[in-house]
Structure formats: structure tokens, C-alpha cells
Amino acid sequence: MSHRDTQAATRVGTRIANKSIKFSFDGQEYLAQSGDTAASALLASGVREMGRSVKYRRLRGLLAAGPEEPNALFTVGNFPNIIPNVSAPQLVLRNGMALRSQNRWPSLKWDVASLLQAGGGFLGAGFYYKTFIWPSWKTYEKLIRNLAGLGAAPGVCSLSPPKIMYASCDVLIAGAGPAGLAAALAAARAGANVWLIEREPVVGGELEFEASEIDGLPGAQWIAATLAELARRDVKIFTDTTIMGGSSDLIIAHREAGGIAGNNAVYRMKPRAMVAAMGAVERPIAFVGNDRPGVMLINAAEKFLARYGVKIGHELVLFANHDRVYAAAARLQAGGMRIRAIIDTRLTASETIPLRGDLMRSGIHCLLNTAVLATIGGNRITGVKIAPLDAPHQVRTLACDSVLVSGGWSPATAQLTQSHFIAGAEHGCLELNAALHDGYTAGRTAAQVAGKTDLSGTAPRGHGDLTPSLMPFWRSPSDPIREKYQFVDLQNDVTVADLRAALAEGFNDIEHVKRYTTLGVGTEQGRTSGLLGAGIVAELKGDPLTKVITSRERPPYYPMTLSSLAGLRVNGALRPTRKTALHQWHESNGAVLESMGLWMRPRYYQANGADAFTAGIAEARRVRSIGGIIDSSTLGKIEVAGPDAAAFLDTIYLSKASTIKIGRSKYMVNLREDGMVLDDGIVLRLADDRFLATVSSGHAEHMLSHFEYYCVARHYPTISDIRAVSVTDVTESWSVIAVAGSTSRHALAQVLGNEWLAKIAQLTHMDFAVGLFQGHDIKVLRASFSGELAFELHCRPTHTLALWEGLVAAGLLPYGLEALDILRVEKGYLVSSEINGQTTPFDLGMDGLVKQKNTCVGRELLNRPAFHEASRPRLVGLKAVDGKSKFLAGAQLIGSLAPRPCGHVTSTVYSPTLKEWIGLGLVARDYALGDIVRAHDPLRSGNTRVLLVSPVHLDPSGARMKSMSRAP
Amino acid sequence: MTLATLQTRLTCPFCGPRHLSEFVFHKTVAPPNASPFAEVYERIDNPNLSIEHWQHVRGCRSWLRVHRNPSSGSVLEIHLLGAAI
Numbered sequence A: 001m002s003h004r005d006t007q008a009a010t011r012v013g014t015r016i017a018n019k020s021i022k023f024s025f026d027g028q029e030y031l032a033q034s035g036d037t038a039a040s041a042l043l044a045s046g047v048r049e050m051g052r053s054v055k056y057r058r059l060r061g062l063l064a065a066g067p068e069e070p071n072a073l074f075t076v077g078n079f080p081n082i083i084p085n086v087s088a089p090q091l092v093l094r095n096g097m098a099l100r101s102q103n104r105w106p107s108l109k110w111d112v113a114s115l116l117q118a119g120g121g122f123l124g125a126g127f128y129y130k131t132f133i134w135p136s137w138k139t140y141e142k143l144i145r146n147l148a149g150l151g152a153a154p155g156v157c158s159l160s161p162p163k164i165m166y167a168s169c170d171v172l173i174a175g176a177g178p179a180g181l182a183a184a185l186a187a188a189r190a191g192a193n194v195w196l197i198e199r200e201p202v203v204g205g206e207l208e209f210e211a212s213e214i215d216g217l218p219g220a221q222w223i224a225a226t227l228a229e230l231a232r233r234d235v236k237i238f239t240d241t242t243i244m245g246g247s248s249d250l251i252i253a254h255r256e257a258g259g260i261a262g263n264n265a266v267y268r269m270k271p272r273a274m275v276a277a278m279g280a281v282e283r284p285i286a287f288v289g290n291d292r293p294g295v296m297l298i299n300a301a302e303k304f305l306a307r308y309g310v311k312i313g314h315e316l317v318l319f320a321n322h323d324r325v326y327a328a329a330a331r332l333q334a335g336g337m338r339i340r341a342i343i344d345t346r347l348t349a350s351e352t353i354p355l356r357g358d359l360m361r362s363g364i365h366c367l368l369n370t371a372v373l374a375t376i377g378g379n380r381i382t383g384v385k386i387a388p389l390d391a392p393h394q395v396r397t398l399a400c401d402s403v404l405v406s407g408g409w410s411p412a413t414a415q416l417t418q419s420h421f422i423a424g425a426e427h428g429c430l431e432l433n434a435a436l437h438d439g440y441t442a443g444r445t446a447a448q449v450a451g452k453t454d455l456s457g458t459a460p461r462g463h464g465d466l467t468p469s470l471m472p473f474w475r476s477p478s479d480p481i482r483e484k485y486q487f488v489d490l491q492n493d494v495t496v497a498d499l500r501a502a503l504a505e506g507f508n509d510i511e512h513v514k515r516y517t518t519l520g521v522g523t524e525q526g527r528t529s530g531l532l533g534a535g536i537v538a539e540l541k542g543d544p545l546t547k548v549i550t551s552r553e554r555p556p557y558y559p560m561t562l563s564s565l566a567g568l569r570v571n572g573a574l575r576p577t578r579k580t581a582l583h584q585w586h587e588s589n590g591a592v593l594e595s596m597g598l599w600m601r602p603r604y605y606q607a608n609g610a611d612a613f614t615a616g617i618a619e620a621r622r623v624r625s626i627g628g629i630i631d632s633s634t635l636g637k638i639e640v641a642g643p644d645a646a647a648f649l650d651t652i653y654l655s656k657a658s659t660i661k662i663g664r665s666k667y668m669v670n671l672r673e674d675g676m677v678l679d680d681g682i683v684l685r686l687a688d689d690r691f692l693a694t695v696s697s698g699h700a701e702h703m704l705s706h707f708e709y710y711c712v713a714r715h716y717p718t719i720s721d722i723r724a725v726s727v728t729d730v731t732e733s734w735s736v737i738a739v740a741g742s743t744s745r746h747a748l749a750q751v752l753g754n755e756w757l758a759k760i761a762q763l764t765h766m767d768f769a770v771g772l773f774q775g776h777d778i779k780v781l782r783a784s785f786s787g788e789l790a791f792e793l794h795c796r797p798t799h800t801l802a803l804w805e806g807l808v809a810a811g812l813l814p815y816g817l818e819a820l821d822i823l824r825v826e827k828g829y830l831v832s833s834e835i836n837g838q839t840t841p842f843d844l845g846m847d848g849l850v851k852q853k854n855t856c857v858g859r860e861l862l863n864r865p866a867f868h869e870a871s872r873p874r875l876v877g878l879k880a881v882d883g884k885s886k887f888l889a890g891a892q893l894i895g896s897l898a899p900r901p902c903g904h905v906t907s908t909v910y911s912p913t914l915k916e917w918i919g920l921g922l923v924a925r926d927y928a929l930g931d932i933v934r935a936h937d938p939l940r941s942g943n944t945r946v947l948l949v950s951p952v953h954l955d956p957s958g959a960r961m962k963s964m965s966r967a968p
Numbered sequence B: 001m002t003l004a005t006l007q008t009r010l011t012c013p014f015c016g017p018r019h020l021s022e023f024v025f026h027k028t029v030a031p032p033n034a035s036p037f038a039e040v041y042e043r044i045d046n047p048n049l050s051i052e053h054w055q056h057v058r059g060c061r062s063w064l065r066v067h068r069n070p071s072s073g074s075v076l077e078i079h080l081l082g083a084a085i
């Protein structure tokens, strides 16, 4: 311990100060220096094991020194106040910070699940796809749910909302390395208003450690001089900020200082031109055991040394395919690390490297045409196996404790490439002078695009490390059986064997390979693994890399805290609340309101019970015994008028509207063009050329667009002649009160006045009458969705309260949505989850409507054979076999004919009238009423035997309603 | 290619240039004279021309036929849907 502490206290680096702070990792206390990241502080304390891989739970250390780090993701804080999946190289420590490793149980050293992979019993590519289906999914579900995913979710969110800023500038420059700084100089000198965005807390990029000279100044001094000039020219610099995406003229940047959510900012930038100079990310080479803690990218080791004074190991072997490795080796050696060997896969190294000779003279083995085949050791590396590439069986062993690897650089091409100028390393300019020149040119062109014409000035000139002279090398030779230890994507445990399996199983395209193997789908988003994987796929297929290409990049560019995506918390200020005319009454009468789209609707009234369940039951029971009223004003109402109104409705409804007589209404269903049921509702014929269509509350806005669309869409032959029709949204022009129960007729007459008595008595099912209430229009429609005698009153919002209060005074008390669902399910009326966009009219028992042979939107596609197969679902009623067990919507139904589910439960309620749990479900047609299936609900520990019955649970003959139909 | 040519506005024949957030995309249209099946499932797959139906939902509510170049992100033509071509 004392050794570590001394080491921690004496480090010197560009980013740390000699001020000691404390933090803990997996419960153990450590010392760090101010400015340290979690990664640098742990490395300095001798900790190498920082996490386990997601799938195989292999022990992992650091690979990288940036946000591309695949392994070291930590959870910060103590539950419930935690932030998961924070990248250790990005996380700047604060005194007292508590960190935890992830993907292990019970501890990092002893992980139970890692025993699953002992003996090499790996879950190969496609494992998930092959087990995510029944019946094996049922077997593996619990295990997979426990293993899957990155860190745990926080129990609370106490993050402050991000600052959101909208702004525009002439030239936006992404990346403040040498190329980005040169671009900023060029654009600013041309007079452009320039913004410079840098992901790191400081600018300069690789100049932080690369030996360099620019315009006669050492790199660090040139940066200082450049920053001074940029400040004079009013260039705004945003550090700790990353461009996350933007496919149009809007660029989204995200600031997350210190690598952890806190005082985040989201910038929505509108530049007139943009330069992307985001550099390049070093990539590894695949070899056996390349995932052991101690295998790191060369560039990462250099960064840890220069920034934090951390020596990542004592005895290093460097493995690369380019000239840069020698300059890096010299710097690491100067930093006090012992280098055993430099393994170069190329046949020759550049003659212009005097360094190589110096390194060899200092006792380092510099081997050409050689590769590292494998690491040796347990959890820690004790050595490597190397062999000449032309004689891979002449294996030699070298002792070492770390392997630094570099397979070249992958440009940090974001998804922005189509809309900007690319410069520097991102553009392939890996040599300093070329990058400076490229950046300067791009900056000048961008300024020109932004309308600037003064293009004087010259690009800075400099020199640093040599051009790499890279020879592509993706993976070391290996026995095919050991390819499952050649890791390509360390975060998702994708190996060369997985890529080979994907190709063998016919996943040829890189996008398919990605999805099948999960290559590059983690937080590192293919930064280290994407091009490497593509290179290996190309090699395995024998195709050129240009034919394989990498998979498409998608925003966000780097992991982004969800609270930043959520944006401002405005408590609904940007989301208006729609209130019915009775809203105030509901509130002052103890209604518990629930949002439905933008609307607020009473779920239940507190006077009827302490919670939704008890109150709903009490309210439903009262409707069945006496009656009740519900505010249904949210119902969508669309008035359709004009000479072609009837013809128009005929084409957008499954059954004909033109046959409805004036003063009558009809239950109607809309189809989508693909034949699936879209919505249902009642259509009233007000006049020969005027209809009122009611649509579901939740679909009202969409249905209005749907109606409007078919007024003008001409691709349906039957519609092409219809022109004289107008569609008007009258949702808020009419309130709706639904009145149900045996006393409803009596109460209505009492409230509306005696002149209505005869009118109401004459109404048969689906008739409506129009008249006046307190001098204003009112419609009384006889329609029932509860199996009781029931009416729908359409009245003007200004007079709704009077009508409602009158009905309450007449003894009809209000009920809410909870009771409404009970009443509907009891009678087998669709609740909402049955119309899910995947059910046809046949599935929902609407065969009768189809038989009417009306030509309408979606009708043609109803004839598809697949719509009539035995595996298609059918709406059924469900009840527990034992008459008392509870089962819930969402449960899978499993029958005796096949191990796979035969359907699912769509709605369930407890029926106070039937005194048991009942439900509706969609079940394959090869099951008959009377069959018994199991409602399998593992997440809620449900496993109930249920009986398939008619959807109409209560009073199937309709006797109740008929008995009440007779006028008093 | 510069950012200036990418569009986040559509020009409604009634309302003039309005921000994209006022419009809702409905679908890419099928080839002309398509069968009902093709109407639903077949699309013209042309990287330089996509004919789409949009609605100016948070505006005048007109339905529009938009001709777009998906490769460049530029809008080529906008007509009222149903109007004579």
C-alpha cells in the first residue's frame, strides 16, 4: 500500500496537480491526485482489473484512454443515487467519490457467471437470437435477464436539468487538435464568426505528448500562441463538449464536464459551414487472449504517461504494423518503462527511423515480419507468444507484464460526413504538417462558404512524428479452434470465431454481421472494433475492405446522459392540457384524473374507494344496480358534410354509411390500407348530406388526419371521384355524457323536461333524437357499451355542467375509466389493446362487417391467405378455471398444441357482478372455446389456468338491456 | 456539399416556408397505378427522387405531395395532394 501511495503522490503530468484526494473503488479506499481520472488513479495504484465483459464475464482492464474505452465502465455513487456506465478514462475524480465495477456478482474477482464460460463453453454469435424464441426463451429468461445489459439503473434521478442553448455561427469546427486549431485560425483570419468544439477538457490533441515543432515553436508554445490569436479574433471555444449528431443544418453538441452528468449543457447549433477534425481512434489487433488486463493501445499508454505521469506497466512488449511505434517506444522508455521488444508485422521498417537503431542498441528486440500470437498468464499477463509471420510454428515466449498494441487508426467519422469538410487525421492526414495544412485549407473553404472573401494568411508549418507507413494487419495467425479467444469487440465479446460463424450462417453484409454478432453495438460504438471487424470480415471473405466497408454510424456519437436528452423540465408548459367542460367539477368532487393524450379524464372518484381497484369495483357495481354517468367528452368527433359525404364514408369504413337512415347511427370500423383494424366508433347520420363520426379519444388527432387524407388522396380508385366533401373537427364543440343503467330513462326525462319523455321512449337501439336543452342543441343517442340501457348525450360545452349536475341530482352518480373498463370487458367490448395495429376484422370477430362487401380502404388486402390461417389470433373471453385466480393483461397464453405461446391476454378486470377475474385475449384459431390454456406471466409471478369462453361474459343474450327497453 | 443546401423547412403552398416540426410525414408513395397490395408494400427505390405524402398538421392541415432528393436532403417540389398535376 505504501508503495502505491508514494507513487500516487509523486506523479507529474499535464493534467494533474500535486494535491491528494481520496476515492473508493469496490469498497476499497485509494489516493489520487487532483485532476486524475478514475482510470489513471487506479492504474497508478496498481489496479488493472476494472470490469467484466458483458457476455462472457471475462475479467478486463483498460484498453483505451478516451470515451472509446470498452471495458472500464463504472457506477458512480451509492444506490439509489448512482450514475451507471461512466467511462473510467473520462471520469475526473472528485474527493470522496465512490466507484463500483460492473457486470460482476458477487465481486469483481469472483464472478459466478464467469464460471459459465470456464472450459470454453462460450455462448457464440447468434446465441441470443437462437434463445430468444420459445420454448428455450422460457428456460433461459431468468438467467439472461440477470446477465444482460450494462450497469444497474439509478433508483432516483437527482441530476439538475441541462442548460439548453440555441445559437448560430459562420463556421463550426469539431475537434481542436492541430487540424482543428489550424482550421479555426484560417476561418477566423477570414473574418468568420468561429466556434471550436473539443471533447477533451484541453485543446491540442496529440500535441499533448507528441514531440513537435510548429512555426518554430515547440508544440505547447504554439498552442498557447494560437489560443491567444483565436481569443483576439473572438473565437468561442467549448471544451468537454462533443458533437453528438445532426443530419441537417442543426448540429447537436453536448457538454459533460469531468465525464459525469452534472452541469450538462446541450447546444443546438446552426452553423453556415462546418469542419470536422475529430481525429482518429487507434484500433487494436486481434490475437489470442488480447482481452487480458494489461493489453492496451499504445496511444493510451502514452496519454496516461504524459497526462497523469502513470506508468502502465514495468515490462512492455509493443505490437504494431507501422513506423509510429518506434517514436512511442522511445517516449515510453524515457518515461521509465522497460521495453522488452517491439514486434512489427511489416517486412521492413522505414530507413528514415534513426530511433529504431537507438532502441535496438539500448537492448530492445526489434523484430520485423513477426506477430504476437497470444498472451500468457492467468488474470495478469506474464508473457507473450510470438512467431515470425512466415513461420508461425516457430513460437517463442517473451516475459512481460503488458502488451501495447496498435493496428492503425480509424477516422472518427461521425454521421456528419455528408455535410461538412473533413480535415486532419479524420481525413487520413496522420502526419502533423499534413494535418495542419489540411485543417487550414478546410477552415478557409468553410469561411468562403460562409460568405467570407478575405482569404490571406498561410497555414502553420510543423513537424512531429513520421508518417506511419502502415501496412494493414488485422489479426495474428491462429489455430481456428483458438479464434474464439481473438477478441474484436471487447465490450460485447465478439471474437473472430463469431465473425466466421456469422459469415458461415449467411450474414454476408457488414450491417447483418453487426446485428448478428453485436459487433460495435455497445457504448464504444465501433470506435475500436468497427474497422477492425470489417477488416477481418474482408479477410475471411477474401474481399477487398472497400467492398465490405464499415457499418453505418448513428447518433449519438458518444454515450449521452438520458437527462440531457430529456431536455428542459418544464412541467408540461410545452404540452397543453385539454380539459373537458366538467374538469372543474371532477376536481372539486374528488376525481383522480389520468392523462389520456393531452386530455385529463377521471379514473375514479375517491368517495367510492381508497384506490382505483376498490373504487372502480364500487362504481361498476352501482352502474349495474342503479346506473351512472361518465364524462366522455374526449371522444373524437368529426363532422363530414357535402353531397359526397355518404360516398366518402363508404370508402373509409368497412361497412356502408350510405345505408344509415337519418336519425339512426351505426357501429363502424376503419381499416388501414393493409387491412388491419385502425379504429372503431359510432357514425350518426344527421342529414342526407351530413354525418357525425365518433372516433376513439386516443386516436382522435390521427383519425382527423386520416379523414382529411382520403379527401384528397387519389390512389384509391373508389375515392378518385369524390370531391364534394368537407371534414371538420367538432371534438370540442360537443361535450358527451354517457348515461347508463335501469334508471337512466327516468333520470333523463327528469332533467331534459317532460317534452323529451315521449322522444326518449321511442328511441330504439342506435336511434338518436335532436332537440334543445336550456335553449341549446342537444342530441340523445341510444347506444350502450355496458350492456345496460344507455344513452349518449351530445350537448354544448357551455351547458354541460347544468346537464351533468341535473343528472347527479336525479340520482345518477359519476363513474370513471376504471369502472368503464370493467363494464366493457364484462360485455366483451374492445377496450383498446385489442386494436393494436396487428389485428384484422376477422381476428376481432367482425366477420359480419366484412360480409357486407363494401368496397373500402383496406378491403382488398383482407383477402390475403395469411389472414385466414389457423395461427391467426381471434378475440376470446378468458376466465380463471378455478373461478378465483387473478391474471393480468400482457400475460402470454400457452396451450397444449405447441410449446410457443398461442396468444396473449389483452385486458383483464375483476368483475364485481360475476365475482371473478375475467379478461379478453387474442388466441390462435386452432384453439376452441372451452379449451384450457395457461396465462404465463413470469415477471409478475403469474401462472394461471384459464378457460377460453365467449368474449361476452355477462348476459350474452342481451336480456338485461331488452328488459329495460320497454318504456315505463 | 455545404449545410446550406440541407433543408429543415418545407414551403407549404398556403403558408409559405415553415419549420419541419409543423409537418408530419405520412408515407413514400408507391409506383403509379399500383395494385392495392403494391400500394401498401412497394416503393420506388430511387436515391435521387422520393415522392412522399406529408401533412401540414400544425398549420393549415393541407396534405402535400413532396418530391425530395434523399441523397442530398434537398426538397425539389411541393404540391397540394389531390390537386391537378
Ligand SMILES: [Zn+2]
Binding pocket: B012, B013, B014, B015, B016, B056, B059, B060, B061, B062
Ligand atoms: Zn400550410
